Amino acid sequence: MPQLKAFNISMSVDGFMAGPGQTQEDPLGADGESLHEWVFDSPGPVDSRYLAQRTQGVGATIMGRNMYGPVRGEWGEEMWRGWWGEDPPYHHPTFVLTHHPHEPVEMDGGTTFYFVTDGPAAALELAFDAAGGADVALGGGASTIRQFLDARLLDELNVAIAPVLLGAGERIFDGPLPAGYGVVSSEPGEAVLHVVIGRTS
Amino acid sequence: MPQLKAFNISMSVDGFMAGPGQTQEDPLGADGESLHEWVFDSPGPVDSRYLAQRTQGVGATIMGRNMYGPVRGEWGEEMWRGWWGEDPPYHHPTFVLTHHPHEPVEMDGGTTFYFVTDGPAAALELAFDAAGGADVALGGGASTIRQFLDARLLDELNVAIAPVLLGAGERIFDGPLPAGYGVVSSEPGEAVLHVVIGRTS
Ligand SMILES: NC(=O)c1ccc[n+]([C@@H]2O[C@H](COP(=O)([O-])OP(=O)(O)OC[C@H]3O[C@@H](n4cnc5c(N)ncnc54)[C@H](OP(=O)(O)O)[C@@H]3O)[C@@H](O)[C@H]2O)c1
Ligand SMILES: NC(=O)c1ccc[n+]([C@@H]2O[C@H](COP(=O)([O-])OP(=O)(O)OC[C@H]3O[C@@H](n4cnc5c(N)ncnc54)[C@H](OP(=O)(O)O)[C@@H]3O)[C@@H](O)[C@H]2O)c1
Numbered sequence: 001m002p003q004l005k006a007f008n009i010s011m012s013v014d015g016f017m018a019g020p021g022q023t024q025e026d027p028l029g030a031d032g033e034s035l036h037e038w039v040f041d042s043p044g045p046v047d048s049r050y051l052a053q054r055t056q057g058v059g060a061t062i063m064g065r066n067m068y069g070p071v072r073g074e075w076g077e078e079m080w081r082g083w084w085g086e087d088p089p090y091h092h093p094t095f096v097l098t099h100h101p102h103e104p105v106e107m108d109g110g111t112t113f114y115f116v117t118d119g120p121a122a123a124l125e126l127a128f129d130a131a132g133g134a135d136v137a138l139g140g141g142a143s144t145i146r147q148f149l150d151a152r153l154l155d156e157l158n159v160a161i162a163p164v165l166l167g168a169g170e171r172i173f174d175g176p177l178p179a180g181y182g183v184v185s186s187e188p189g190e191a192v193l194h195v196v197i198g199r200t201s
Numbered sequence: 202m203p204q205l206k207a208f209n210i211s212m213s214v215d216g217f218m219a220g221p222g223q224t225q226e227d228p229l230g231a232d233g234e235s236l237h238e239w240v241f242d243s244p245g246p247v248d249s250r251y252l253a254q255r256t257q258g259v260g261a262t263i264m265g266r267n268m269y270g271p272v273r274g275e276w277g278e279e280m281w282r283g284w285w286g287e288d289p290p291y292h293h294p295t296f297v298l299t300h301h302p303h304e305p306v307e308m309d310g311g312t313t314f315y316f317v318t319d320g321p322a323a324a325l326e327l328a329f330d331a332a333g334g335a336d337v338a339l340g341g342g343a344s345t346i347r348q349f350l351d352a353r354l355l356d357e358l359n360v361a362i363a364p365v366l367l368g369a370g371e372r373i374f375d376g377p378l379p380a381g382y383g384v385v386s387s388e389p390g391e392a393v394l395h396v397v398i399g400r401t402s
Contacts, residue, residue, distance in 0.1 A: 013362060013384075013396050014374035015216040161214060161362050163387030163396045167377030173215035176368030183214075186364030188389030195214050195364045 002128055003155035004062075006138040006145055007054040009172070010035040010160050010192070016169035017142050024070040027083055034164040037191075044190030050158065059131025061090050062123050064144030065098040068113065075102050082113065093130040095123045097144055120147050142170035152178055155199060160192040203329055204356035205263075207339040207346055208255040210373065211236040211361050211393070217370035218343050225271040228284055235365040238392075245391030251359065260332025262291050263324050265345035266299040269314065276303050283314065294331035296324045298345055321348050343371035353379055362394040 011017050012035060019029030028035060038047060065071075069080040079102065082088055091110040098115050105113040116123040127136040138148055148154040149172075159172075182200040186193065212218050213236060220230030229236060239248060266272075270281040280303065283289055288310040296315050306314040317324040328337040339349055349355040350373075360373075383401040387394065 011214070013212070013216075013360060159214060161394055163384050163394065165374065165378055165384060165398070167374075173366065173368075177366055183364050183366055186392075188391065188394060190389065191387075193362055193364065193389060193394035197366070 002059075002131060002133055002135050004124060004127075004136045004138055004148065004153060005053075005058075005156040005158065006140070006148075006154060007158050008039070008050055008160050009140060009145065009158065010038070010162050011172065012162060012164050012166045012169075014165050014167065015171050015173060016166040017140065017145075017172055019166045019169040022066065022070060027070070029166075029169055031164070031166055032169065035162050035166075037164075038160065038162055038189075041191070046187065046194075047160075047189035047191055050160065050189065050194050053158070054137065057134050058092070058137045059134030060092050060127040061094040061137045061139050062120075062127050062144070062148075063094065063096055063139035064141050065096055065100075067139055067141045067144070068096045068098075073100070075100055079105060081105055081107065087111075093127070095127050095130075097123055120144075120151055120153060124148075124153055142172050145172050146174075149181070150178055152180065156184075157197040159195045159197065160189070161195065162192050203260075203332060203334055203336050205325060205328075205337045205339055205349065205354060206254075206259075206357040206359065207341070207349075207355060208359045209240070209251055209361050210341060210346065210359065211239070211363050212373065213363060213365050213367045213370075215366050215368065216372050216374060217367040218341065218346075218373055220367045220370040223267065223271065228271070230367075230370055232365070232367055233370065236363050236367075238365075239361065239363055239390075242392070247388060247395075248361075248390035248392055251361065251390065251395050254359070255338060258335050259293070259338045260335030261293050261328040262295040262338045262340050263321075263328050263345070263349075264295065264297055264340035265342050266297055266301075268340055268342045268345070269297045269299075274301070276301055280306060282306055282308065288312075294328070295340075296328050296331075298324055321345075321352055321354060325349075325354055343373050346373050347375075350382070351379055353381065356400060357385075358398040360396045360398065361390070362396065363392070 019032035087109040088111040102115040184198040220233035223230045289312040292311040303316040385399040387396045
């Protein structure tokens with residue numbers, strides 16, 4: 001059975017996956033970039049193995065509208081085309097949760113952004129269909145991950161604890177996990193601690 | 202200059218250093234024991250090196266009253282003598298922050314518990330005197346560590362991120378660090394991620 005998995009979600013020691021004050025210049029909020037240093041700073045073999053999972057056997061991606069971009073409210077005249085340039089690293093159909101409908105945005109390299117206004121379960125059905133039997137990746141952000149987890153739609157949440165402190169921002173864990181979830185494995189990488197949360201019953 | 206250091210403070214992925222509902226049976230609160238599995242479960246060489254720092258060049262310890270024991274309010278007739286049996290692992294003067302005065306409690310092996318009612322700075326002065334030039338260890342719990350950090354009396358806070366989720370409990374980090382503190386180093390151990398927070402200016 002294909003699964004829904006969130007890969008390499010970077011989290012600070014104080015529990016934040018993004019800093020406060022997300023802007024076009026600071027997509028991860030104040031100091032949030034430090035969360036992803038381990039990704040860009042010549043990752044070692046263990047960290048690389050986890051990073052590679054992101055693309056292996058994945059046929060579609062789901063993300064929240066704030067991860068897609070800094071635009072809030074109406075989309076405006078000139079449509080935002082994502083943070084990633086004309087050839088985003090997804091190379092497959094990518095579903096963006098939003099309250100603001102929009103025509104699909106087709107990019108180079110196989111990525112098309114679809115805007116879904118019917119909530120997580122509807123987005124997941126579209127994504128599984130589009131993935132054609134492959135897994136679906138849940139990209140983030142915090143609000144989106146929490147919703148899929150709370151609805152028990154997420155099969156695996158792969159967290160990378162980075163040795164940084166942000167002091168404020170967006171938390172994923174703000175109370176007990178839903179029943180039936182727990183830590184299923186953990187492995188120290190070269191720069192971060194990988195902790196896999198999954199279904200335990 | 203001798204320093205005040207908190208060693209191997211175990212923290213869950215969701216930021217708790219103790220679970221909720223601390224009792225005599227569950228000194229670390231509900232599920233809190235899982236925080237310390239890495240200590241008791243044949244630690245590897247890196248984790249062992251961090252554990253060893255706790256006793257090297259340390260001449261006194263400070264802790265909060267809740268870390269000392271489960272008694273709240275008045276001490277009662279039969280004085281609580283700590284969680285650790287008649288020969289506690291400290292082997293030096295140990296200062297317990299409390300609002301409830303009590304005579305010192307002398308144990309075997311060189312540990313004497315002194316009860317300090319004048320707050321963190323007073324406890325630290327007594328501990329530095331007693332340590333005779335050696336460092337002082339800050340044992341915990343969360344409330345005590347936060348106070349020493351906020352008063353900028355703590356020189357080093359050594360956190361061990363354990364791959365467990367508690368869902369609720371006592372947090373150390375509940376807002377920005379005081380100015381002048383940050384992450385000074387980090388090292389993945391065999392079972393946990395060691396993150397050292399210290400003075401950066
Ligand atoms: N640390 C990491 O590894 C990592 C990974 C991914 C992202 N991030 C960061 O996380 C931050 C974004 O997280 P976030 O929690 O602010 O936002 P998010 O989950 O990306 O997006 C939330 C937004 O998506 C839309 N949305 C969510 N659920 C919906 C629903 N059920 N129905 C309709 N619309 C829905 C809403 O937008 P509208 O109402 O405006 O349409 C909502 O405000 C960014 O800073 C990003 O860089 C970090
Ligand atoms: N994860 C770890 O590595 C680790 C390490 C150590 C401890 N712990 C756990 O942490 C928990 C205890 O943490 P905690 O935050 O509940 O409590 P704590 O810091 O150990 O103790 C707090 C108590 O100490 C007294 N106190 C603190 N500051 C004071 C002051 N300025 N003046 C006078 N009295 C003062 C007060 O007691 P009174 O008013 O009652 O006198 C206060 O309620 C325990 O579950 C323990 O097992 C975990």
